[in-house]
Amino acid sequence: MLKRILTWILVRLAAIILLVSVALVLPLRYLPAPTSSFMLMHQARVAGARIDFHWVDRAGISREAALAVLAAEDPGFFDHRGFDFAGIRAVLAESLPEAPTRGASTISQQLAKNLYLWPGRSWLRKGLEAWMTVWIELLLPKERILEIYLNVAQFGPATYGVGAASRTYFGKDASELGASEAALLAAVLPGPVRYRVANPSGYVRERQAWIERNAARLSPRFPLLDYALPPAGHRTAGGMPLFSLAQAQVRAEPAPRTPRCLPEACVSRHTPASSRTPAPPPGRGNGQ
Secondary structure, three states, rough: HHHHHHHHHHHHHHHHHHHHHHHHHHHHHHHOOOHHHHHHHHHHHHHOOOEEEEEOOOOOOEHHHHHHHHHHHOOOOOHHOOHHHHHHHHHHHHOOOOOOOOOOOOOHHHHHHHOOOOOOOHHHHHHHHHHHHHHHHHHOOOHHHHHHHHHEEEEEEEEEEEHHHHHHHOOOOOOOOOHHHHHHHHHHOOOOOOOOOOOOOHHHHHHHHHHHHHHHOOOHOOOOOOOOOOOOOOOOOOOOOOHHHHHHHOOOOOOOOOOOHHHHHHHHOOOOOOOOOOOOOOOOOOOO
């Protein structure tokens, strides 16, 4: 009798978990994400904090922004089903004294974390992230996953989404972002509070250049025709970038290693005083 009761409870608990998981993910196939757990935590942590965020459909996002995020975060995004097992093995093979070139988290995993979970490295959080990643991959097309990630990724202390970031830092719509601007935004994604778009350190500039080069390699492979075309000077009359298909086969170069220092120290240690680049002029529409 007890065994039957326990079985009944477990079956219904499993059904509830499945239904909740589907209910959290499936609406995003058709509706914009209204917020994320990271945004809600920011507002709860800072009394009266205002979040700079607004949704932009993929037709209003520069193709260069999508390519830059793919190059920076997950070049194999369209080739895996949510988990980059080769990347995981590579990270595990890293020598411990050195900082890894990048983590093994895919865009799908990062979306699961940003939308539903919290920062941290606990096994509980990682397990929930893996669970939600499976449902994101099952219920959402790849193109939609990328679109949502571009809209909820954090690009500054209170700036979320490429729409808000492009307005705040460059004073333009997300559809108008060029390759260099998109690469600079993607360069701060590993630590949008530590690294700054408005005052980039030498490491951020180095990472920006690396992203721009690798985005050029990815460009012929991922046309991303649903996104806004880059500025006229960056495309041919047919709307395709000026790169040959042969370049798509070039293996992406390793990322710059992460410096172990605070932002102010990074500026002084990683950027010669004679070559520091002044911060871009402040943009409009920051919602402050």
